[in-house]
Structure formats: C-alpha cells, structure tokens
Amino acid sequence: MLLHLSELAPEPLHQQLSRQLRARILARELLDGELLPSIRALARDHRVSVITVQRAYEDLEREGLLVSRPGKGFFVAPQPEGQRRRVALARLRDALGPPVAAARAEGLQPSDILEVFTHVLDAEGGTQ
C-alpha cells in the first residue's frame, strides 16, 4: 500500500493518512475483515512517526471503519449493506456545506449552485 503523505499539504499527516485509508475502505479496495499493515510497518514505509499512524487508525476505529484486535492488529470492520454509501454521502454533505454557504453569501441562488454542480459532474464524467 503506497499512500501520499506530504508535510506541505494543509492537512496534518495523520488526517492525510486516515482520509486515504477511508477512501480505500469506502471504495472496497480494502475489504471487510482485511488486515491492515502494522502501525510500525506503515510508519517506517512512509517515514512518519508511530503516533501518526496510531492516531489515523484510532480515528478510523472511532468512525467504525476499523476494528482493533489486541495482539493481532487493525482490520477493516465489516460494514452493513449500504453503509459505505451512507458514510460517503454524509462526508460529501459535510464537505459541501462551507462552499455552498460561501456561494450563498456571495449572492448565488440555489439554481446557480445546482447548475455549477451539474457542470462539475460533467467535467468528472459523472452524468453519463
């Protein structure tokens, strides 16, 4: 597993790590019950401190995406049917809140915002 971790990115390293692991879990690149690399192995491979990986794993455990078994390591927590989609949708809603509020503050109407969303989706190839 190769992750992209940069100190120049605005997110702290442990959040970059948890975001990328979360994306892999939600996209089913990491499957229910799959064992993740040990904290020390991931820390060494990506040249980050042990506490950085530990924090990322613990945050994902709190979100219900990982489960730790003492002495064995961290596993992808089995997700109920539809749960990955619900988590992804909730994250999208949270992420869109601030830019939508900013757009409203700058005088755009809901119809303007919907139009922009459609454009963005087209650019992503998402509406076919």
Next chain:
Amino acid sequence: MSNGGIPLALRISGLTKSFPGFQLGPFDLDLEPGRVLGFVGPNGAGKTTTFNCVAGLLRPDAGDIELLGRPSTPGDARWRDDLGHVGEVGGFYADWTTGRNLDLLASFHAAWSRRRAIDLAERFGLPLDRKVKDLSKGNQAKLALVAVLGHDPRLLLLDEPTAGLDPVVRSEVLEVLWEVLADGEHAIFYSTHIISDISRLADELVFIHDGRLLGRHATTEMAESWRRITFRLAVGETRIAGVAEHRRVRDEHQVVSFAQAETLRHLGELGADRIEHSPMTIEEIAVMILKGGSHAQTA
C-alpha cells in the same frame, strides 16, 4: 505508567543538577520502547546536561534514572549495552583509522556486531581506512553514530547527531533511525535545532527552557491544534480564546491559536467575518512554544 508489563525504555524522576548560575530540574520524564521523543530548546537550556546525566557522564544532585526498568549504574556492562549516546565527546583515537577505532569498541560491548558496524559505515560512505584526525566534520559525526549503533542499544540518546551534516547525510541518518525503530523495541531521545529533521520521525516533542520542562506534546496534536487565523472584527478590545499571539490593524486581526476549535468557536460567537485559517509547521509551532505564553505552562 507501565505498558502491559514492558518496562519503559527510560524513566527519569526528580532529576536535579546544579551548576553555578544554572539549575536543571527537578523534572520527571519517561519514554516507551518503540517511540521517538524530540528534545527541543535553546542552547544552554539543559539538553546536554540531561543526556549526560542519563549516560552516566554526570552525577545528578538528586533523582533516579532507570533504563529498561533497571536503575542507573553506569559501570554495569548490561546497562552500558542498552545505551547508545551520541554527544559532543569524541572519544576516538585520532591517530588510528576509523576501522581500528570501531574494532576497539567490540571489546567494550558483548553485543557488538562487526558486520553491522561495517554495513553502516558503507551505507554512510564512511572510509574505514582513514585516520580519525583526517576525517571531515561530517564523517566524524557519522563515525559517532556507527560507534553507538554497532552494539544495537535499546535506547539511543542522540544529542544533535546531525549538527554540521549536509542534507543528504542527514537524511541517510534518519533512514537508519527509521530502520532501528521498526522492531518496536528501540527508543530514541533526540535533541536538535533542526526541527524539520525530526518532525516526521518524532512521536512527541518535549520542550526545555532554562533548565525547566515547558511541556510535552504529541506532534499529531500540535499539527491539529495550532492554526494561523486572520479575520475581521469591529468590536473593541477582545481577548480571543486559545490565542498565543494577536496582531491587529483596525478591524483586521491576525492570531496564532494553540486551540483552533476553541478559537474558531469564539470567533463565531463574536461574529467575526472573513475568517481564513491555515496550518503551521511543527517548526513554527515549536518556536511559538519556546517564545512562551500561557499555553506553554499548561501541559
């Protein structure tokens, strides 16, 4: 604080050491196996004195030091084997070659591995057939590291081990340290002025100023809590929650927050406008902590 029965790599309690015009401590400090603790403070703050007390080169006025659960007895061979100290003391024979100096160390340490020492020397590009007095400053620093890594100690006390090294060699040193850490049994206590060198390696930083510890912070927490925030706020003199530094020009404000969630909540309540915030590097945060302020006393 025990860790499931595994002894702490290092445990310092009530350490005190005085010189005319300077007092170190008293303070407590511990370090778990598998962890890296960065030691950060200005020159003369007490970092080297602390290391020298742990390494048995200085006798503390008071306090106890334990390595892997065993009390400090610097003459004890087992204790010496558990400790690797890179400090300012050279301790090499200047007229001998690098290789001969390393071979001599084998007789002091039961756990010495000649293979390991030679492998490390090769990785660092350290010439084994050159006399120590003819080595560059960088090569002397490399020799000091190879000399302590050769017996594979569980606790590394690294007192500015990369001072005077060029960026490529500094990164080679850090690569080796990551490998040393990988089995979870080694701990590193590392002082440096180049905080960016250890901001990814260190789990925590402990700050020291004028002989006193200013606090100990996980690097993850530092990266998460501290923010530079600018905003507009028209109301008069206001103390903003969680702020370490505050600049103001009319209604434009720029603050450094050590508790961004608290600060942003307070700004929301005050009705601040056009809030922009950005993270800070560990180095910037370290400077803020050392410059002092109420936040530095709390941890």
